[in-house]
Amino acid sequence: MTDTATSARTPSGGSPVREFKMPDVGEGLTEAEILKWYVAPGDTVTDGQVVCEVETAKAAVELPIPFDGVVHELRFPEGTTVDVGQVIITVDVAPGSAPAEAEAAAVPSQAEQQPAPQAGEQAAPPARQPVLVGYGVAESSTKRRPRKGAATAAPEAAPAGTYYAPPADAAPQEPVNGHSTARPLAKPPVRKLAKDLGIDLTTVRPTGPDGIITREDVHAAAEPAVRATEPVPAAEPAAGTTAATTAATTLGGEARETRIPVKGVRKATAQAMVDSAFSAPHVTEFVTLDVTRTMKLVAELKGDRAFEGLRVNPLLLIAKALLVAIKRNPEVNAAWDEANQEIVQKHYVNLGIAAATPRGLLVPNIKDAHAKTLPELAGALGELVSTAREGRTSPAAMQGGTVTITNVGVFGVDTGTPILNPGESAILAVGAIKLQPWVHKGKVKPRQVTTLALSFDHRLVDGELGSKVLADVAAILEQPKRLITWA
Template identity: 75%
Template structure:
């Protein structure tokens, strides 16, 4: 059925973030025939930054869903058609979707600029009508399905077709020679390096299935040698690459993982990184953590060492505000920022994301604890909004939760520095002239050397460490 005019409205994939180009459909909440209202959530998509629920801007009945779950769709591509006037009676075109072969024929003959037909999901929106082509001498007649489509477009029924000879292949062949397959199957073939033209289809009407692609990707069995041949076994063994491939699993790079990889490469090869380290006695800080857990003002809030590291870094930035800046390559300017949006690197099932606490420098310790707890909970549930990951000015990554001493973190793109917090361990430490067991950790600060010279970076790191060694400086230095 073709969605035409104002009755059938096409909802296109929106840009739900900042300049995103594509999104993966994770889950559909509606199907063709379902009634939808304006603002109703119809699906969940995963962008390069987060999972987002999309509300429908139209009210009516779902006419067609153009993509399956798991499909990656470009921004601006229609994903669903809604009949906004279902009570107006039958539509102009037949209710049934065209056969795959007919759909493929229409797709291959459509003019430039028309949206491509997706096999199995009906024709794309169009008000263009075509004349039936006259048969040319020496050119084979159209297949019955294609002839029916051309006849229908001319407004009359197709003439009965003469019986065609039985095909040699077990499945139908597309009219225009293009293999028939749904978008997820085409993507699977592309990932496996399989040419769909070489795949034997087994699905209805000659549609190539996932099983067909996997069968084409499997190595062909070696031919048996004649029984009369008496000679050493010289049959070729599986090549090294085939043997290795059979023990590998390939995962498509997309979504958060793809965005993270691109961002890290851009950051590593754009900003000149420098990393400095400092090992500090945090025994007093760990005692303060335990005391704060019993404080009525912190009741119900998440109190941990990361909270005090974040507060210490914010105080260090206040003492050294020049580090809160960004490098504007296009305008050749350094942008000084009078605010701190503190990013916290969070590992999620979808990959690494860095949401940030807006105006973290203006928050009290209880407010900072509440914001940090909400940030972590939202990230774990996969509900972080794209806006929560935009506009960060500096980041903390807590590698200590994995038992790691420290690392050399890569800058979050556009930010001047990132602080890595290592594991807090009981170690022998010289305290008041004697070796005693103390709680010790190592901090690492990576910074953009275009913005931050060694002196400024060292001051920020040293001030952060000094506060963690003597937490009372949170009061005297704030």
Template identity: 75%
Template sequence: MTTMTETSARFREFKMPDVGEGLTEAEILKWYVQPGDTVTDGQVVCEVETAKAAVELPIPFDGVVHELRFPEGTTVDVGQVIIAVDVVPGGEAAAEPAAPAAAEPEPAAEPEAPKARQPVLVGYGVAESSTKRRARKGTEPPAAAAAAIQGELNGHTTATAVPVPAPAPATTVVPESRPLAKPPVRKLAKDLGIDLATVTPTGAGGIITREDVHAAATPVPEPAAAPAATAAAPEAVAVPVTAAPVPGARETRIPVKGVRKAIAQAMVGSAFTAPHVTEFVTVDVTRTMKLVAELKEDKDMAGVRVNPLLIIAKALLVAIKRNPEVNAAWDEANQEIVQKHYVNLGIAAATPRGLIVPNIKDAHDKTLPQLAAALGELVTTAREGKTSPAAMAGGTVTITNVGVFGVDTGTPILNPGESAILAVGAIKLQPWVHKGKVKPRQVTTLALSFDHRLVDGELGSKVLADVAAILEQPKRLITWA
């Protein structure tokens, strides 16, 4: 799709691009330029959020910003013009850009809500829903803007209220250059309500670091009820964004949009489309924990993260190899079961924007060190907010680790298009009968949810039993592989 047009020899327009596979709209989170600013080819002019990720958009030509077609907080369809640039500053005054279509209102007027189009959860298709995204008004008063909620929900959580500024007029004085900071740092500043222009950089070359943003932030105490998140491993529950409630308010309303909206629609579709069955098994993983400790000291595993999730992932891959029928998908249109001869292993990870499930491509072909490296990269990328839509597409089977919160187990909902998901509970020291005697052993509970249309009870039980058997006797990773 073309993302820029020419309205005259002097003015050029930049359209909202398709920043993901099949995504149809994006919300403008922040403008980094204002009318009258000089821009250069490749300069980032705004940050937008799709149903999957936040993305910074660069302008593809030089010039002076003539007009911003939409204010921050507006959801724009792919293909709509979002900015006009004067590429011949000081040229003929008569050469004005073409007036925007009715669907692309002038910034000075109240923007019309774009045609309702459902966001696509990459790889899952468009879910049917009557939900419409409501664009914020550029003329929203400060008192109302302060109540706007930043962040996405996953379960119970409160979100940070930050002002949503109206588009600045052409006479607004803005900094000549944009503060230097990496995307994760910009996101952190946005979540904390910090203007990067006010932050003193300490990084090399004048780059603002995470520490700089934290130093500039005013600490906000977390509510006592907020759960503590463990960032060291991917988990199934989104990290809450906390803030003090609006003074005097008895309720807080949080717009459901972006990642949270897409996930909600996908989960509803999955829960009411695929007949879920969940089975449980409690297993002694003492030997697995000993293996993890030994691998951490192994020179062949140097430089990669070794934890129980690595062995669990490998155990699931071996179980799938022994029971390949579980790695399949249901094709409703053709009434067929599609057998997958590859495993794209999804790992449920929490981010401040909501739950995402990136996957390791062709995980079945990876050695243990390669799998460890891929897991470490996946977690780091997700934590920094850099996961791309492509990284979340095409998953076949998923692992969700709820044990990082001390939860024993759960009944996970399938990712749409997948046939099975394994939930891993907390690993705890418990009394266990071992070699005829009651001894303290490391024990955990596994739960496998599967689509009963294509995975019957026998197949699901075999897969779960194989995973448990490997974790109890990890030498089976060798004998069964």
């Protein structure tokens, strides 16, 4: 975000009003949807206080206000998609607050250090950190003032990705201006679920550690309302839908159609897949193979001290096999530069892992995966998956990928024809691993068998190169000792 994110004006006969504009919280994003407001007109806000959560095409992001004052106006309601640069909130500036030119940007586009202040400017607070995907505001030595009318003040810093709430046995607090004076402790996916179900988190009794509200708590709070208002239990809305934006056509009390607005991650994914499918000539090749030895190695590694505390599964060895295959066939790791009509060969591998999340399909990638040891790769995979499931994937984690793995086998599917992630040269689909009859050493025996599918950009990768890569991956998984001899 640039300095244009805030501006000031002074109404005639009134105190100065500061404007906070929608920042570019990623690289080149043009819009974001306001998911939730945490303040209301009349509330007191302080520098660094999170005022709303927005969803971009890449991630959910919390926005802190960069100055002190009293909320004057919220320009857009929840669920509105706002262009970058539009004013989203105005604040009556408190007397003695810092001048406009002295304030730092509220949310940098990436997790990077802020530039040194110019002459005449005040330095930004040292504890100010980028706030991306529910990470929360970093701890600061300065205390936040309580919101207007609050009975108790929030602690100086809440756990990452959560909001302050009193203990479960504390007396409930009265709302101010229709909003609770406390922020319930809940992770972003849980807050999203509560919004979809129309549940006020301040009314939910937490059962998680340290008073954190869980998904089960939200569902438990929703059950009485469902029983009281619906003769038949309603299915949970699909990912990307909200109660406020889903319209149904009914006949005799039964829904016959449901219209789901396409926006956020779902919209970005759809556009990216269309662009990829109709700009890059896709070719997909398949191979069915015996992975019994790989499955035995997975079982052995689980008991290895080097992998203590790490998640070891077949995907780990499949990822390593692909990295070795790329090392043996480096031309596959490239990109097509349409503007300059060049093939850009990458001497590093940022390995993307397709992840199904409550917000839709995300493809974060492991930076410099080629340089990691097997335990390091296991740790990176575990962190990537857990971060994606918790809704904390940052925009930076989804940029710069070179090749991708999509594990459709977890859904019981044999394989598929995956579409390339835009800007990448290849994607490997992994099918379900099943016990099947297989000819082994001249006899039919039950063996662990799977099918791999490799899609590649035929402008960059011809049939020979694509076949070599897929054959190498298969050979390693059939004989995993090749991880040593070929690496």
